[in-house]
Amino acid sequence: MSQETLRKIEASQLKTDFTDFQVGDNVCVKVLIREGTKERTQNFEGMVIAIKGGGINKSFTVRRTFQGIAIERTFMVHSPKVVELKVLRKGKARRAKLYYMRDRIGTKKTRLREDSARIAKEFKQKLIDQESKESKPKAKKEAAAKTAVEEAATPAS
Amino acid sequence: MATTTQDYGVVGKKVGMTQIFGEDGDVIPVTVVEISENIVTDIKTQARDGYTAVQVGNFTKRDKLVKKPQLAKLQKDNLPSLSKFFEFRTYETVEGIKVGDAIDIEAFFKDLKTVKVTGTSIGKGFQGGVKRHNMSVGRRSHGSKSKRQVGSSGAGTDPGRVFKGKRMPGRMGNKQISINKAKVVKYDAENRLVLLRGPVPGKKGSILRFSARCVKSWNHYNKDA
Secondary structure (H helix, E strand, C coil), X not given: CHHHHHHHHHHCCCCCCCCCCCCCCEEEEEEEEEECCEEEEEEEEEEEEEEECCHHHCEEEEEEEECCEEEEEEEECCCCCEEEEEEEECECCCCCCCHHHHXXXXXXXXXXXXXXXXXXXXXXXXXXXXXXXXXXXXXXXXXXXHHHHHHHHHHHC | CCCCHHHXXXXXXXXXXXXXXXXXXXXXXXXXXXXXXXXXXXEECHHHHCCCEEEEEEEECCHHHCCHHHHHHHHHCCCCCEEEEEEEEXXXXXXXXXXXXXXXXXXXXXXXCEEEEEEECCCCEEECHHHHHCCCCCCCCCCCCCCCCCCCCCCCCCCCCCCCCCCCCEEECCCEEEEEEEEEEEEECCCCEEEEECCXXXXXXXXXXXXXXXXXCCCCCCCCC
16 A cells, blocks of 8 residues: 555656667767756767666666767656657667676777667567557447347347 | 644654655655544643643544543544544644644645654664664674674773663664654645655654654743743
8 A cells, every 4th residue: 555655656757658768779868957047958879888777766877988988877767857868779789787888999899789670570560550550440340340240139049 | 822733743654765856857765654634632731731732633443443441532522433642732722723623734734844753763673782873893804802892891990880871782773763854845735645855763654743843842831830
């Protein structure tokens, strides 16, 4: 019961439509910045090297190298400051945390192969979703017709 | 002088801890406290009781589980079967409320930035000096024979005894603890929940008293009025 109450409080703060992403993806995070009274967004581009926590405490770390200096920033997924996330490139990571990237230098060594399997799977799912959307009204009609027939048949028996 | 809810207090139950995002996107650790209906069960007056206070009842239970003398009194006043009673001292005899009234919780938390929270800390059992009094630990290697020992308890023949109040191992926790200025982050009137910043004493489900004022001692109030 008490856990339910806590979940409810947390649920009101969770983002439901946040973009799906995985470790190894190159992402662009839009971060809200407040300068006095003005508000603007700043982009932070890099590779997701870790996803930590769950629920309201979920966070991810983005690493980017700029002019030979690497920067890592950790964001809370559900923070109001993280406005948007775009996946630029889906990388194939073979472990959950890519801390080994910290020891690597150079553009070629810090690259990951593109996750073609995931891209293909997501594309397929997209097609299926589209198809089911189109065929849904048809299926509904058919089901309605079926129940009507059944209803007509029951009093006779 | 008219008394307001903030002159006495309310009682609630600890639900647990979580975190919420503040306006600036900062993470605020919060303790959630559920405040069910607080009912005035008695008003203590200077003339009758020798001090002034409001007695508040909370947490209804089956009739069987309420103590008989208390149940008889509750039934006399046509009140539900409350199981727990608390007293809040006041400066003067309280006016404007009577026995059987539900305390206006919303009025209590309205515009309240900090609140005094009193509860019972989690019992830790019999603990050594290191955990209980933050004493230093001894060396763990090099043949040390004093790893987490208390050490010397005093000088030699001169006092010939251990001074009173010498910090030693013993029972820890399960004590009344107050936080004088706990920040109120939010009051959710719909669900009767209060969010306080940071931790408060006790486990989940433990009872907490809230009062708007921090009065250290009531001894000099209404002494011979």
